[in-house]
Amino acid sequence: ADTPVWFEQPIGNGWYAITAYPIDEHRAGGTLLQVIVAADITRKKHAEYEIRESEARLEEATRIAQLGTYKVYWDTESVRWSPHMCVIHGLSPGSLSHTPEQYLEFVHPEDRDLYECYRSNQLEGKALRGAEYRILRKGVVRWLRLDARVLFNSEGAPYASFGTCQDVTEARQREQELRNLLR
Numbered sequence: 001a002d003t004p005v006w007f008e009q010p011i012g013n014g015w016y017a018i019t020a021y022p023i024d025e026h027r028a029g030g031t032l033l034q035v036i037v038a039a040d041i042t043r044k045k046h047a048e049y050e051i052r053e054s055e056a057r058l059e060e061a062t063r064i065a066q067l068g069t070y071k072v073y074w075d076t077e078s079v080r081w082s083p084h085m086c087v088i089h090g091l092s093p094g095s096l097s098h099t100p101e102q103y104l105e106f107v108h109p110e111d112r113d114l115y116e117c118y119r120s121n122q123l124e125g126k127a128l129r130g131a132e133y134r135i136l137r138k139g140v141v142r143w144l145r146l147d148a149r150v151l152f153n154s155e156g157a158p159y160a161s162f163g164t165c166q167d168v169t170e171a172r173q174r175e176q177e178l179r180n181l182l183r
Contacts, residue, residue: 014042059083066167072100073160074123079103088144088167090137108134108141118146125150125158132168143172 005020016038023033059082062068068085072078077100083093089106098105100119107115111133118131128148135142148163 008041008045014040015045017041063087068165069163070165071160071162072122075159077101085165088137088142088165089135106135106137108136110134118148122148122150122161123158125152128163141169142167143169 002022004022006017008015008017010016018039019037021035021037023035062082062084066084066088068088069082070085071080079098079100086093104112104115115133118128118133121128127150128146131146131148133144133146135144145166145168146163147166148161150158151160151162153159
């Protein structure tokens with residue numbers, strides 16, 4: 001086989017990218033010879049580990065806080081949700097395929113105009129802070145709090161929104177229970 005073989009291998013306390021180049025065995029008197037090149041990739045492996053660990057901590061923190069993240073690209077109307085954003089909406093991660101307009105199907109009918117106002121503000125480049133609205137998740141009403149920042153292109157025009165969405169249903173229920181007790 002004249003094809004080089006490449007692999008990553010831990011050796012001692014480090015990691016190495018190793019490539020083995022075979023040399024034609026006929027020119028070597030019937031013995032297969034290889035040239036082996038090894039590059040120290042320990043720093044790269046540590047950086048990859050740190051990134052994976054950071055992503056895992058962020059995902060765990062968002063799960064604990066019942067917080068999802070999203071990004072909407074306005075020109076293509078594509079939407080990217082974090083795994084917990086799917087959980088908040090009662091969907092399995094990876095099952096999402098909708099446009100911002102189709103998202104209205106999740107929004108409680110009485111809050112659709114309000115949600116459209118939030119969306120319009122983002123299209124105009126305005127950030128949102130503490131915007132609340134209701135969704136219907138499998139027939140059950142859930143309260144969500146939305147915080148979003150608009151992302152601008154090099155010409156200063158808004159092209160996307162990035163935000164967080166937190167399920168605040170339990171907090172809303174506790175507030176209502178307290179109001180009922182104080183009456």
